[in-house]
Amino acid sequence: MKDQGGSIERVLRKVDLPYAILEQRELIVPLREQFRLLERAARETGDPYFGARLGQAVKSEDLSAFGAWVCKAGTLGDAMKRAHVGLNAMLQTSTVLTVSLNGSRVRWSIEFIEPETEGRHHNEFLALGYAMDIVRVYAGRRWTPDVVRTALPSGSPRAPLEDIFGANISHGHAVPAIEFSASLLGNTIFSGVLAPAEVTESCEPPVPRQSDVLSTTAAVIELALHEGYPRIDWVAAKLGTTPRSLQRRLSQHGTSFADLVDELLLRHAKRLLRGSTVPVTDIAIQLGYSDPAHFTRAFRRWTGESPSAYRHAASGG
Incomplete structure (x- = not known):
């Protein structure tokens, strides 16, 4: 797009999507948001x-x-x-x-x-x-x-x-x-074409079905995390609904927006604590917490222990 005189950053700001979608291809973007992104990019480039x-x-x-x-x-x-x-x-x-x-x-x-x-x-x-x-x-x-x-x-x-x-x-x-x-x-794979990148899955990579309310909502919450702490109004807008309607749909499935956010943050927190030496303060900021103390309290509520204690135990210490 830069070759056509456009600004990727400006387009993403206009459609309110995180830059991370360009770097992390596994992030899932709802189709209606893809429509908006391409339309804005076309306007930006005049193409x-x-x-x-x-x-x-x-x-x-x-x-x-x-x-x-x-x-x-x-x-x-x-x-x-x-x-x-x-x-x-x-x-x-x-x-x-x-x-x-x-x-x-x-x-x-x-x-x-x-x-x-x-x-x-x-x-x-x-x-x-x-x-x-x-x-x-x-x-x-x-x-x-x-x-x-x-x-x-x-x-x-x-x-x-x-x-x-x-x-x-x-x-x-x-x-x-x-x-x-x-x-x-x-035809089999053409001899002059490079083989696609390696895929670790032995079958179809998991992608949530449209009718799977919990998985689709969780996927957009994952996207929201790259904009800071996930907000229900942002997620609902990307799903083409209202916060009230989204909460009602989640309630019908026995959960809530806050519960889904907690599940996602806990999963990411555990992965970061186990797999890196990143300071707990930096992990808190990465997960959207403006105050690391709030992250520590949340992690203790989820697991019964502090992030530092979890990391120590996970490392075999």
Whole structure:
């Protein structure tokens, strides 16, 4: 984005998202927030095709653990099946992938059921870029689809997108898609393509399902932690609801926002105390506590001992 004269920091401030999402790919960002982020980035750069251009810059090793897991499948057809298994999740909330065969051609479509419209076409272009990159792992980096179908109005200019995608563009469709030869489905990883980053999981990396209220809320609380102590109004806004409604939904599942925050902070606190020599004061600040004494009292309430005592016991002292 800097190459196009934009400021990443300014965009993130405008959409109220932490810079950490650029450095920690495992962080989960709700789809509606992705829409807003891409729309703001497009305005910042003055590029009406920002999502499409970004999609062509994506490589499989940049797609997080999930993307790497998808691209470790034995064939392209299996990789597409993996993508279908995992993409209807928080990172791409309400995403529907569909494969249809028409003789010797495949149409791989990507539909977002999320009702938000601002920034939608940028995210659709980005998603098409993800799909194309998966195919390129098995067909070679120079591969391009036969046709890219978009949801832009049928009279929209085609030439700019044809230059970006390197393929024929067809506008006016209900669902974006790429079309290519069905003969590629049996392809194994192309010899000239670098293998995706190693994935420690032996199966699909865990990503919370849209219907899992506790996991999706916890995922956004994790995101909020990078902005300081998690606030319910921030988390509710990112989930597209109100604090009152969020508390009610959590109550129906036998918990509360405060309980979820405590669980997250305790998990992070234990990890930091066990796995580092970072001073307790610094850990408290990292977890969003302005006063380290508040963190010590909270940790004692959670575990019955002080952070220092826990670290000493964990180290075998």
